[in-house]
Structures are given as C-alpha cells and as structure tokens.
Amino acid sequence: MTPAGQVEHRVVKKPNGGRRRSKARRGATNPGEARLAYALITPTLLMLALIVGYPIIKAVYQSFLTDPGLDQASGLFTAGDAWFGLHNYTHWLLQQCATSNGGYTACPSGTPGSQFWESVGVTVGFTVVACTLETVIGMVFALMMHRAFRGRAMVRVSILIPWAIPTAVTSKLWQVMFDPQGCINKILGTHYAWTSSLWPARCAIVIADTWKTTPFIALLILAGLQNIPEETYEAAKIDGANAWRRFTSVTLPLVKPALAVAVIFRALDTLRMYDLPKILTGGANGTTTSSILVVDQLTRGVNSASALSTITFVFIFVIAFGLVRLFNTNILGAQTKAVR
Template sequence: MSITSEPIAENAADTSGKRRRRKRDKTIHTGESRLAFLLLAPTLIMLTVIVGYPIIKAIYQSFLTDPGLDSSGFFNEGNSWNGLANYKHWLLQQCPGAGGVTESCPTGNLGAQFWSSVGITIGFTVVTVLLETIIGMCFALMMHRAFKGRALVRVAILIPWAIPTAVIAKLWIVIFDPQGVLNNVLGTDFAWTSESGPARAAIVIADVWKTTPFIALLILAGLQGISNEIYESAKVDGANAWQRFWRITLPLVKPALAVAVIFRSLDVLRMYDLPWILTQGANGTTTMSILVVRQLNSGLNSASALSTITFIIIFAIALGLVRLFNANIVERGTR
C-alpha cells in the first residue's frame, strides 16, 4: 500500500499545483484586463461623446421632416416623424431621360443626383487607387535600391504628399487654366475643367500626383522588412527579376499594400476638397461628400439621411476590401 500511495500522492500534489497556478494566472489576467479597461475608459467615454452621439443624432434626424411648405401651401416647421421618406427620396427616385447626368435632373429629384454621385465617387476611387498603387510600387522599388543620392530622391518624392490639399488644388487650377502651364506646353487653349471627361481626368491627375507618395511610403516600409538573403537564394536557384518580384516581393509586401489600398480607398470615397476647389462639383464631378454639403443648405434632416447612406456604402466597401485582402483588423492572441 505504501508503494502505490506515493505516486498517487505525487499526482494529486501536481494536479493541485497546476490548479493553483491556473487560478493565479487567471487572477493576473483578470487584474490586467481591469487595469487596461480603466486606462482606456476615458478615451472610450470621449469617443462616445464626440463620435457616438453625433452619429446617433444624425440617424435620428434622418427620420424627421425638414422645414418647408406642406401640400396645402402652409409653412411647416419640420422635425416631425417622417419614417423612411428621406431615404426613399435618395434611393428610389429616378430622373427619366437624364442619362445619369446630375445637371439635367430636376432640383427636387434627389435620387438621380445621389446615384450619379455614387457612380462618380466609385469611378474616382477605382481609377485613382489603381494608378497610385502601380506608380507607388514603382517609386517604392526605386527608393528601396541603394544608390547615391537616395535620401534626396525620397524627400523629393514625398513633397507632394506633405503639401495641403487646398494648396495642391490651387496649383493645378493654374496648370489647367486655358492660359496655364499645360496649354503653354502643349500649344493649345483648351479649358480642361469645362467638360465632363477632361474635368474628371484633371481631378484624377491632381489626386494621383499628390497621394502616390503615401502609398509608395507604405510599400517601402514593407520592402525594408524583406531580407536580402531570400533574394540571394532565389538568384542561386535561377529565378529571374520578374519571378523574384512575383514570387517573393509581392506576397511579402502584401500586408503593407493592403493597408495602403484600404486607407486610400476610404480617403477617395470621402473626397471633397480637391474636386470642390477645382470644379465646384460641376461637369460631372459631384462626389458624395459634395452632395452632402450641398444638401445641408437645403435640409438638415434630409442631409442626415444622405450622410447615413453614404456611411453605410463606405463601410460596406471597406469591409469588402478587408475581406479581399484577408486583413486582420483585430489580432487574436493565443495562450
């Protein structure tokens, strides 16, 4: 009995020791969680007041009527319950025979203006982000190489991104003016912002020129994390330059590239200042943000509905991009 009881006693002691350690570790983690919550509480409260309250207030106002004349011709003070009427005006009304052009739609036809702005905004997003990604990748690969004067080249490439957008827009107004720099170089007198196609191209060119360095900087940070030994091994195995880029550089730089594309897409989807300064939203350049600001002058509650719809669209696109790149928004820890 004494021989068999000793292993049993040792096993019981080990089990009780493991239980005490697990209990102690759980207590430590619980204490750390409480401390982390207490440290984050002021920030969470501030975000709730500054961000959460305006969002909830805007959503509530989107279900109310705007001041104006009612069906009998009397003035209505507004702010009465309106249900989904504001959303129906933006989402369901169409403009017959307008061909999607905002300027040819009646003033009261909000739906045609909204869908036109959605198409214009998404078009700007696809074209600008695609061009910025391609050019930014080329710039990042160039800045990543070791050559004399590399620091000066990096600074020169980053200068457009450091200049405020309003200054950039004014600069490009001078360039695209009928008597501006571009026409003097080309020997023409074309008004670049007077028609739909050239006006949109002007906005794309200005935006790509300004924000390509942002993507190049993020990609460069990803390139600097790749060891040269990987490339040397690939060269020994006979991989050419294109194979090294496609099989090594692109997969390893994908996290940085995903962050760049997602951030820039969200930035273009809410673009306001650049197209407004260049064209004031005329000639088929009215983005969703410009439409929201215009609607604020007509009716706050209707503008709140439009802002809510815009937020949902941008959130859905952001979620789709995160799923496309398989990006982890929250890193799950394992113990």
C-alpha cells in the first residue's frame, strides 16, 4: 500500500534468458556466416592483389635496378637489371646523370633527367588554374541549371555535351581551332601560333581542359543544390537576406560537401593529365606534364621510368591526402557552426 497521491514504482526484473538473448543479438557473427563472408570476398581480394598489388610491387622493385645500355664507367653494354639502389630516384629528384668516370653530375639542360621539376611545376600550374576556372564556371552553370525555366532540359543537355565527348576528339577539335588559320585567330583578329610558343600553348591546354571538364563539376554541384530545401531560402528571404547573402550564407555552406568532392576529383584527374596536352601540343613548348614524362621515359628505360612513376604516385597521393584533410576540416567546421 502507498500513501494517497503517490504512485507506486515497481521494478520488473527481466529473466536471465532475455538478457542472454539480447547479448546474443549484440554479439559476434555466426561462425558459419563469417566463413561464408570470407569465402565470398576472397576471390575479390585475390583479383585485386593480382591486378593492383603485383604491378605496384613490381614497379617499386624495378625502380631499384639498372636499365640495359652502355655503362659509362666501363664503356661496355650491360643487360641491366642489376641492383642500383636509390640512383634512379636521385637521377630524377636531384637531376643527376652518370658520367664516363663512374661519377654523377647535373643532367644537361633539355634531357629527361633535367625535366622532372619542370614537369611538376607545369602539372601543378595546370591543376591550380584549370580547377579554379572549372569550379567558378561550374558553379555558375549549376546555379543556372538549378533554376526552373522553360527549356531547362535543353540547357542541361547542351552544357553536358563537352563532357560526353572523348578527350582525344576534344584535343583534335581544339587543335584545329587553335591553328594559325583556325577560327580562334579569326574571331580574335590575331595570328598566334597557339601551340608553337610557351604561354599560348599553356593557355590553349587550360582553355580546352576547362571547356571539356567544367560540366563534370557543374553536374556534381547541381546534385548538391538539389538537396537544399526550398524552405531554407524562404526563411532567408523573410530575414531580409539578398541574393548574394543567400548564396554566401546558405548555398555555399550547404553545397560544400559536393563541391569538395568535385574539386578533389578534378584535381586528381588534372594531376594525371596526359592525353590532352600530348595530342594538342605533343608535350612541347613547356607543356610536358609528369604523366607525359613517365610515358616518354618508358622508351628509354623501364626501370628508370618505374622510379619516376613511383615518385609521381607519391606526389599525387600526398596532394590528394592534403586536399581530403583540408576539405574535411572545412566541412566539419561548417557543420559545427550550422548546429550552433
């Protein structure tokens, strides 16, 4: 019995069987299911090890070996594949070439050994300039495609057409347009040989790459825009925010995850750029990227090219890791501010 006005609280104890059942539900996977899972993923792991793991390990191992050719110290032809240590890496990183007396000196200007850091600078320059232009123009296109107006479907299709064209076709198309007698010079009233000098050739590659891949960034940003509720914009309008304020305070923070993915993907793709400059300029006039240098080195020595490809892989991996950390920090910071 309890006094009037008070509620009696009773604690009902669950039987031990219920506790065991709850622990069993939260416990480890059934041994039979675990064996089945291992059996199902084993073929995939073996295939990845064969297709991805073995070539990487083989390339790293070959980067420590010599290439077939003339031995500068003895003057005799060697079959190569002898242990060479880190000399292939110092050849590229320190731009050192072997001498006839068995020593090493700075590689002559214009040789592949002296072009590594130049190709890195060209690659990074293309990445920064092209990704910046593609992000800005892609944002404009995404905002345009997100608006509701008559003929929006046709506009979306026309914007996405350049991305659907193969890169080799795009390169040939712009090669014709940048010809001294092409339509670009006729429109501008100039007589530039765009692919025959340093900065016009670089500008031509940036223009062609921006035209080709801006729709990719626009498409990813558009996907992020479509996830923003319209009520958010209505609330901002009620609070008196103008169009620029709504873009900087609502659109940009909420679309930042999709924008981060787009920038990271495009940066990695541009850092590996090969086909566009190779077809458009042949890698000449200061347009040799790291990928072009790797492929060209394969005709001179596989082992030295393996060292160069390993360096390029590490270089791209470090930049990718930095971009992921940078954008992840910004996204988390923006989400924290939004919650507060």
